[in-house]
Amino acid sequence: MSIFEEISSFLQSGRAPKVKELVQQAIDEGLEPKQILEEGLLSAMSIVGDKFKRNEVFVPEVLVAARAMKAGVEVLRPHLVASGVENKGTVVIGTVKGDLHDIGKNLVKMMFEGKGLEVIDLGVDVAPETFVAKAKEHNAQIICCSALLTTTMPEMKNVVELAEKEGIRDSVKIMVGGAPVTKEFCESVGADYYTPDAASAAETALNICLAK
Amino acid sequence: MTHKQLFEATLKREKVGGRVPTFELVFFLTMEFMGKVHTSQRCYAQWYQMSAKERELQLQDMADSFIEPAKAFNHSAIFIHPNPSDFNSVKRLLEIIREKTGDEYFIMMHGDTTLAIPDGANMVDFSVRLYEDANGLIKDQEKSMANYFEFAEKINKNGKLLDGFALCSDYALNTNPFFSPAIFGEIIAPVLKKTIDGYRERGFYTIKHSDGNLMPIMDMIVQCAPDAVHSIDPQGGMDLSLCKKLYGDKVALIGNVNCGLLQTGTDEQVIADARRSLKQGMEGGGGYVFSTSNCVYTGMDLERYKLINKIWFEEGIYPEK
CATH class of the missing domain: 1.10.1240.10 (Methionine synthase domain)
Known part of the structure; x- marks a missing residue:
């Protein structure tokens, strides 16, 4: 061996x-x-x-x-x-404003790291302004938003809209996930990718970064 | 038949006829419904500085916040959130509910002794313990079990104030249980079984709650013999018809109305989902309690809950024998 x-x-x-x-x-x-x-x-x-x-x-x-x-x-x-080895990409991740759940977000974060991505973890209850500012600061390829509550899911739309307003929408892909989130919801808020589990999220994120 | 009798008969999976019982594990919308802060969201920092009279008034007020939604929505059971949670306060709260409602409602409170999904901050350390300290985790649960049994015995000495315990440790995420079946079988199921048996010996029913996809461990949960399983979570892919078919002769089932849909769906989708749950749950003529797949949570539109409650009222009736 x-x-x-x-x-x-x-x-x-x-x-x-x-x-x-x-x-x-x-x-x-x-x-x-x-x-x-x-x-x-x-x-x-x-x-x-x-x-x-x-x-x-x-x-x-x-x-x-x-x-x-x-x-x-x-x-x-x-x-x-x-030896000058770089990360395969940078992801800004957090649980959206009003939502304090972090197990799903933390699991996704670990899977991202397992793909060789750099992860900027913003924690829980993250305002759209923070997602966008940190994505700019770290020149991230991906913003990844998590929500466990149906009542906080609409915050994902605010992140998408602010990314557009701040002029980074073309350079950053927005991924969404969490127990109540669906593909249809992802499309309805104008986000780019929904994945049903952490492993799929990591594969998708890696593909996004490698394609850039 | 009182609500409590109907609920108990349903837990025993009897074919009671008439209306399917309904209840909600938590009804958080007390402010919108009746102008009162939900008990779990109150802060009584000066509880023991209050006069006995003031504490009694507060407990009376809390009791009303459990009783009034139950009355208005025809719930057969009340789940209390004691706050403060010291023995005397819990006992008095239960006494007041009984004084005000007699034996009308089945009353339960939280009493799970088993491990739940940890939070994100602790999940790695917790996972390591699953592999390296299984005996320690079993001992922790058994300690908690001993404390709950002590409470159960103490509350029993005060008349039949409490009918059951809701075992609310979540075991599963949408895609799968957090715990592998092997770990669940080794570390959790034995304590769950002892807990359920212990409550039953002391005269209490048990309702095992968990969100998520329980199917890989559902056999083990049912073998532990709770009286009911709540919430048959459709967001976790739990199929009420399949659960009825596989487990309907062993355990009552509660829930399955998609609580996410109550927030995000149209009225038509919500109505259709309530009807589907009723149809599937009523198969076989008993053993089902109509409920959301979680609770009436903070942020839900009360009108949406009223909508499914109306569907239940109009259509949740077993056919004449």
Whole structure:
């Protein structure tokens, strides 16, 4: 078994200390940081995401795998920076104004990170002004809005409208999701993408960033 | 037959005939409906600084905020949100509701002892514990169970103030349960079963609530033998007809009127969904309580709730035997 396969195996079973140790070992062996990231960490997280999408694993398994990936990335980060490896894209994410729920948003955030995207997490109860300002500040390709409540969903429309007003609508895609959100609702508020689960959201976000 | 008798008969899945019972786990729109702040949204920072008379008036006022919506919308059951939640305040609130309504309503309160989906801030640590500290999590739940059983026994010494417990820990998201079936079976189901058995031994009914898609763990939930499962969440893809077919002989079902649609749909869609729920729920002639798939939540248009309640009133009647 190659060291990448070992990293992948331990990441998939959520063994953070072991992943950390193996990533350090790979660095010490002189392997390329980008290769460690892509063939060890991100590919493993993709497998977890695919399994999640097929209902073969459940949220806690995804979360412990994401924690293991984060542990590996922390070891790797200085080496990635030194070798000039960039993120695959930047996403601004938050739960919309008036809504304090964060589990879905946090899960999506972890799946985004598992695809190698930089995620700017604005937290919960985020005003449209904050979504747009942070997207501008970080030159994000995507604004991702989450809502659990039917009563706060309309805030997504305000984000879309403000992005248009502020002149960033052509450069940023707007993704929406959350328990009551549907494809029809996404279209009705003028957002670009709706995905029903975190794994699909991550795939969609990666495709958006790679297409830009 | 009183509302309580109708509700209890439905929990026992008896073919009662007449009207299908209805209730809501929470009716938050008390301000719009009757000019009162919902009890869960009140802040009694100076509760024990109040005179006994003042506290009694506050509790009388709280009791009214549970009773009046039940009366107006023909609910068969009342779910109380005690606030403050110390024993004496809860007991007095229950006494007042009984004093004002006799034995008319089935009264329940929260009593889940099992783990729920954590919030976003704690979900990673919580997930790690699922794998590394299963015994610790089981002990935590059993400690909570012991506390609830102590409360149940204490409240029982004061007459039949309370009829049941709603077990409100959410287990599922729209797409799937949060917990894998293996983890649910190992860590949660055994405590859920003990909780339900323990309440039953002490004379209480249990209603297991959870949002989301419960189907991968529904067999295990039903095997724990709650009297009813609430909310049969259509946003989580829960199919009331299928649930009736698979579980209707073992457990009563409550809910399934799409609460999201009450906010986003047209009147026609809302009416159609209420009719669908009634039709599917009434299959077999019993064991169904008409309700939204969550509650009458803050921000809902009261008129929308009145609309489904009207459909229920006009059409939620079992055919003559």
